[in-house]
Amino acid sequence: MAKLKLQFVKGSTLVEVLVAFVIVMLVFTFATIIVVQTYQSESGLPLLKGLSYSEVWKNETIMSNSFFDETVEKSGLVYERHITNYRNSKKILQIEIHVFTSRKEQEIARFYYLTPIQL
Numbered sequence: 668m669a670k671l672k673l674q675f676v677k678g679s680t681l682v683e684v685l686v687a688f689v690i691v692m693l694v695f696t697f698a699t700i701i702v703v704q705t706y707q708s709e710s711g712l713p714l715l716k717g718l719s720y721s722e723v724w725k726n727e728t729i730m731s732n733s734f735f736d737e738t739v740e741k742s743g744l745v746y747e748r749h750i751t752n753y754r755n756s757k758k759i760l761q762i763e764i765h766v767f768t769s770r771k772e773q774e775i776a777r778f779y780y781l782t783p784i785q786l
Contacts, residue, residue: 713775716742717766721778724748725762729782734760743769758784 679687720741728734734750745767753759762780767773 713744713766713768717744717746717776718778720744720746721764721766721776724764725778725780725782728762740769744775745769745771753781760784 724739724746728748728750736750737748739746739748747765747767749763749765751761751763753761760782762782764778764780766775766777768775
């Protein structure tokens with residue numbers, strides 16, 4: 668059997684290992700803080716809530732043929748629906764939904780939908 672040639676590698680001291688460990692832990696800590704703050708950011712959440720409920724409200728409006736202006740408060744947001752004839756056409760309605768903060772302090776979004784009138 669052949670003999671193995673072993674080469675000895677100089678090991679690190681305990682202080683070097685601890686310093687490297689602290690540096691790695693700091694990097695992971697800051698990365699975790701950044702990721703958590705990014706996921707908990709609610710800057711786009713009202714817009715997404717507004718879009719999802721506006722779609723639901725539009726579909727309910729079309730299915731129930733209730734074409735009149737209305738204001739509803741849902742999920743901490745205020746929704747206003749305005750129905751008009753699209754470019755003075757008698758065959759197409761424009762559904763305009765405005766999304767506001769809870770006290771109508773700020774408009775978050777405005778959505779426009781077109782629907783044909785069922786005669």
